[in-house]
Amino acid sequence: MAVFKPVSEGILHVIQSASSITPRLLENLNGDSKRPQLTTPRKMMTSGMPEFEAIERAQQGDGECFEALYSMHKRRVYSLCLRMTGNTAEAEDLTQEAFLQLYRKIATFRGESAFSTWLHRLAVNVVLMHLRKKGLPEVSLQETMEPTEEDGPKKDFGAHDQVLAGSIDRVNLERAIESLPPGYRIIFVLHDVEGYEHNEIAEMMGCSIGNSKSQLHKARMKLRDLLKVTRAERAGARK
Amino acid sequence: MRTGEAKAMATQQETKATGIGAVEVPGRDNQMNCADFQRDLPLIIDSGGSEEQEEHLRTCAVCRDLVNDLRYIADQAKLLVPMLEPSPKVWDGIEEKLKLEGLIKPAQARRTP
Numbered sequence: 001m002a003v004f005k006p007v008s009e010g011i012l013h014v015i016q017s018a019s020s021i022t023p024r025l026l027e028n029l030n031g032d033s034k035r036p037q038l039t040t041p042r043k044m045m046t047s048g049m050p051e052f053e054a055i056e057r058a059q060q061g062d063g064e065c066f067e068a069l070y071s072m073h074k075r076r077v078y079s080l081c082l083r084m085t086g087n088t089a090e091a092e093d094l095t096q097e098a099f100l101q102l103y104r105k106i107a108t109f110r111g112e113s114a115f116s117t118w119l120h121r122l123a124v125n126v127v128l129m130h131l132r133k134k135g136l137p138e139v140s141l142q143e144t145m146e147p148t149e150e151d152g153p154k155k156d157f158g159a160h161d162q163v164l165a166g167s168i169d170r171v172n173l174e175r176a177i178e179s180l181p182p183g184y185r186i187i188f189v190l191h192d193v194e195g196y197e198h199n200e201i202a203e204m205m206g207c208s209i210g211n212s213k214s215q216l217h218k219a220r221m222k223l224r225d226l227l228k229v230t231r232a233e234r235a236g237a238r239k
Numbered sequence: 240m241r242t243g244e245a246k247a248m249a250t251q252q253e254t255k256a257t258g259i260g261a262v263e264v265p266g267r268d269n270q271m272n273c274a275d276f277q278r279d280l281p282l283i284i285d286s287g288g289s290e291e292q293e294e295h296l297r298t299c300a301v302c303r304d305l306v307n308d309l310r311y312i313a314d315q316a317k318l319l320v321p322m323l324e325p326s327p328k329v330w331d332g333i334e335e336k337l338k339l340e341g342l343i344k345p346a347q348a349r350r351t352p
Binding site for chain 1: 280281282284304305307308309311312313315316317318319320321322323324325326328329330332333336337
């Protein structure tokens with residue numbers, strides 16, 4: 001027997017990706033156009049249950065509410081894990097581990113930060129712990145701030161008519177990120193995709209702020225090269 | 240060797256050593272060059288640089304293109320949204336483990352009969 005009933009059969013009707021929901025869609029989903037429109041798109045939209053109540057009930061061991069929280073946040077956590085590891089199987093394992101830790105620790109959530117922020121930080125720590133166990137170099141502490149020849153802009157890419165602006169699409173950028181060396185990829189994802197500040201990254205990674213900035217710069221330089229190669233290949237294929 | 244020749248040779252050697260396409264501008268001997276600017280770039284790209292660095296950026300097309308590219312990449316990265324959903328087996332695994340650990344209360348327990 002399943003521990004949780006499927007959410008669709010339960011009292012909650014969780015709408016995933018609430019941030020992309022339009023007021024019109026909300027009306028339709030609520031099934032009542034006269035109902036006041038919800039104006040807090042990041043809150044869990046449920047049938048009379050805001051996110052904070054779902055959290056409170058999950059803290060008391062309510063499995064259905066926990067599943068609702070999972071449904072609400074699974075994409076963001078999974079995307080984080082996938083981008084940081086570049087591996088689907090690992091990302092799924094880490095997503096599972098992050099939510100297991102969430103369940104074990106949710107009673108300690110005091111609302112001092114947004115729940116999504118708290119969960120996200122927990123997920124980052126799960127991924128970093130995993131990478132440490134694997135022995136992958138996150139950030140070389142011996143890394144210097146001196147640019148190497150490899151890090152410098154290539155002459156071929158310096159001309160005015162070859163700037164990147166307007167040439168990147170989501171798929172190519174995702175692929176380029178995936179092909180970054182692990183240490184660069186982690187810093188880039190944390191800073192440029194997820195929006196962490198250098199001081200937060202330095203704390204999480206156990207490195208200096210300068211080191212975080214250096215690695216981020218190298219990651220962007222590497223991406224620049226990768227994206228220009230991709231663009232050149234596409235242009236060649238069209239000829 | 241005359242002074243002008245020595246400076247030109249030094250610039251060529253610097254360009255070769257760093258791989259950076261330093262732009263030589265007559266009469267700008269005392270101004271920041273590309274190697275200096277790009278050495279400091281990791282620290283200033285997101286926060287802005289000194290007056291001298293900003294001046295170099297205004298007058299050097301190579302460094303300006305570089306900075307524009309790097310900022311463009313960062314801007315595009317901010318637009319990436321979580322698109323993919325984990326497979327259903329992820330939730331199955333969570334449910335199974337919580338059940339094994341006895342951490343979950345049956346949902347029925349809190350409901351009225």
